[in-house]
Amino acid sequence: MSRYHSFLNQRLKQIVRFILSLFFTQLATLANADDKKLLIIAEEFAPYEFVQNGKVVGIDIDLSNRIFRKMGYEPEYKIMPWKRAWYYVQEGMADIILTTSRKTPREPYVWYPEEDMWQGDFVFFYKKGRFNPEQLSLNFAKKHGLKIGIIHGNSYHKQLWEHFPYRDGSREFMGDLSLNVVNPQLVPVETLKQNILKVADGRVDLTIATTTYGQYTAKLLGLSDQIDNSSTALYSKRYPLAFIKKSSHPDIEKIYRAFDSELRALKETGEYDKIIANWLQ
Template sequence: MARAEPLNIVSEAWPPYIYEEAGSLKGVDYDVTNRVLGQLGYEARWQLLPWRRALHDTANGSADAILDISPNPERLQQYIFPHEPLSRSESVLFYRIDRPHRFTGLQDLRGLKIGVSAGYVYGNPEFMHADYFSREPAASTEASLLMLMHERVDMVIMNKRAGQFTLRQLGLERQVTHHPLVVSSGALFLAFHRSPDMAALAKRFSSGLSTFKRSSEYLQILQRYGLTEL
């Protein structure tokens, strides 16, 4: 058999999409990406990095692709995005149950400190540019939630599924909850370094992913992580 071509992929640990457990990587988008790339004749080599580093390494070609990135005008110039997304992300506000804050719209955040993930782009321009509350960056989802528990921030914005998963890991699911109102949402992609070879692969990956999503194996992966609503 022909030897699979290696492909270096980076991301940040972001359960249930990609994370490490008992020394092995797993996650819904990790599993799907591995399967589709394998069908295309590629062997994915994975590295978990801080998000800013993952962005930098993919932009300069140290890595071939970055997992679970959302597009914006700047990123569309830096990376090659396939047509087909892997998942969708919904960002909500988490808060301590014993320190609730009203939230029916962004104006309710006036004067508050909101924890954010460093280097993340939330697909809500008003949230990103508003000057009536402060945005306090943290290095990871876990770090953001610990900032919340230590009262360094009033609320934390993060992907709903990632927040719920991390709360269970930290044993904080009875102390922290989230508002139902979605602040931003958008598609998540495997984006590639901007080069002719990667542009061709992005097209093949998009087609392969679209086909794989119609398979029973794709549904089995979703069920494995309790994400059948995708």
């Protein structure tokens, strides 16, 4: 009987070792699979990143997919209002954030590659027939007391804050999650779509966006025939893809350093221009 029990104990130990081996192998496989995933977040910024037929698409999405898949990673995308996206950044709840201009208050939270994803000229958008497009400027808007639709948490440009300081007198961007009350001529909302609709309805006089972003958003809303833009740029900005320092991904800094050369190579081969042309043609 004792020999039988000894044999049984031996077999049980072998079975337990086998099950544990399978368990830890599966665990390692799952961990490796997770290490190959990247969560990329952004606010809607058509045609660079936006939701179409329930799927996140756009110029930046095609560029990111091309680069990260070549590097062996699989991106997952989430679109959300900017303030929520920046909360994700501060809490380390994602790996990468798109369309994030370089600002000193953001540097503790993200790494910026040297290469930019794209650059854009910002203009005023208004209801057709209301203004002379050649007259519109920040000075004109301030002088005539025009209401300008802006997006919560967007940094815009120092010129905007100099012309329209916060109510406490601050004349520079106060941060993505700032609770400072903005100038009474600025009307914050969550998205550019809301601002374009408000311009079309006459609830605000103007809104600010890059030429491409504003025109594409008006097109998506079916309002291209009702919305026009100023002929002179208010300012220009460059937009890199930013890597989140608090990301839980074990290789995030290594990925950040490798991304620069991959984006540069994509531009040199001409693939970068082809991807952009595919969206803007």
